[in-house]
Amino acid sequence: MQAANLLIEASDLQRFYGNHVAVDNVNLELKAGEVLGLLGPNGAGKSTILQMLSGTLAPHAGTIIINGIDLKERPTEARRHIGYLPETPPLYKDMTIREYLNYCGRLHGLKAKQLKTSVESAIDDCQLGELQKRLIGNLSKGYQQRTGIAQAILHRPPLIILDEPTVGLxxxxxxxxRNLVRELGKSHGIILSTHILQEVDAVCERVQIINKGKTVLNESLDSLRQRDQSLEDFFNKELAAKAETKHA
Incomplete structure (x- = not known):
């Protein structure tokens, strides 16, 4: 994989919470047009990794290059290339969908015609047209997630980071x-964090499994299938190993 094609180059990432090592020397790469499934049990370190990649949490060690830009050295410029949906969508529930997206667009520095065009496009991509004048607080969980994704893609970033976007649906x-993520994956690079195996099989081309803050598998799904190795068997084996270590 050529560095010039990479949307993310993250090397030797580490993050500590007190004496607890949440992320331990993780490397991660993503290229344009690729959907990467970041898979692992709850507490594995997935959300911490995504927070570091999105620039909302600083790593204690390691480097992050976003579309050729060092996130530490030029954070504002690097973040323009990122659309981020955290596990809890940052929604203002007393706003309508359109009001909220207009607000988010202004935060991104979009003005006048560009803002209008971007909001219309995000509403269309996320199929929110019929509900755009509804208060977000009155929407179903699924449509609130769609609205969260709409704000992530509003400024047309090449990189989209989605943290557990289907929880509770x-x-x-x-x-x-899942259909929306598949469509977005045709024109963006996407990292999808999940603890659900079926999610990765449904929408991803490559999987990176995180367990106890470490990468334990980083491989394309096609490569796994060619080796007749089940993603489910591998994942369950890692969970079993974690349980044995915990009770040792």
Missing amino acids: DPLQLEQI
């Missing part, structure tokens, strides 16, 4: 969000 809402 019913089966229909879940499939709708």
Whole structure:
């Protein structure tokens, strides 16, 4: 993989909380047009990694290059290339969808015609047109997630980071969000964090499994299938190893 094609180059990332090592020398790469599944059990360090990649949490060690820009040296410029949906979407529930997206667009520095065009495009991409005048607080969980994704793609960043975007959704809402991620993956690089195996199989081309803050697998799904190795078996083996270590 050529460095020039990479949207993310993260090397030797470390993050501590007191004496606890949350992320331990993790490397991560993502290229344009790729959907990477960041898979791991709850507490594995996934959200901490995404917070570092998005610039909302500083690593204690390591480097992060976003589309050729050092996140530490030029944070404002690097963040313009990132759309980020945290696990709890940053929604203002007393605003309508359109009001909220206009507000987010102004925060991104979009003005006049560009703002209008970007809001219309995000509403269309996330299929929010019929609900755009509804208060966000009155929307279902699925449509609130769609609104969160709309704010992440509003400024047309090449990189989209989604932290557990389908948690708490019913089966229909879940499939709708997966379809949206598939569509976005055609024109963006996407990191999708999840602890659900089926999520990775449904929308990702490559998986990076994190356990106890470390990378334990980083491979394309096609490569796993060619080796007749089940992602589920590998993941369950890692969980079993974690449980044995905990009770040793």
